[in-house]
Amino acid sequence: METAFDILTVACFAGLVIAFFQFTRRDTRTLMHLMISAIVFAIANQIGNAGLPIVALLLIVAGAGYAALVVKNEY
Numbered sequence: 001m002e003t004a005f006d007i008l009t010v011a012c013f014a015g016l017v018i019a020f021f022q023f024t025r026r027d028t029r030t031l032m033h034l035m036i037s038a039i040v041f042a043i044a045n046q047i048g049n050a051g052l053p054i055v056a057l058l059l060i061v062a063g064a065g066y067a068a069l070v071v072k073n074e075y
Contacts, residue, residue, distance in 0.1 A: 003049055004048075005044070009042065012041045016038055020034055037063040038063075043059060044057075
């Protein structure tokens with residue numbers, strides 16, 4: 001891990017794992033929805049490392065918001 005985006009997105013991914021195991025029923029459907037957020041975090045990491053920090057931060061916020069909605073509603 002070399003950049004701030006590496007650290008931030010790995011922390012977000014770890015938060016997804018913790019949220020999945022602590023706050024959901026651990027079903028496959030919820031996992032699939034959380035994988036969308038994980039993919040968004042990976043894309044945000046690549047975009048942030050490429051030199052577009054504002055776009056990357058917006059993607060991170062969007063991914064975290066979607067994950068919060070998924071955990072709250074437990075699709």
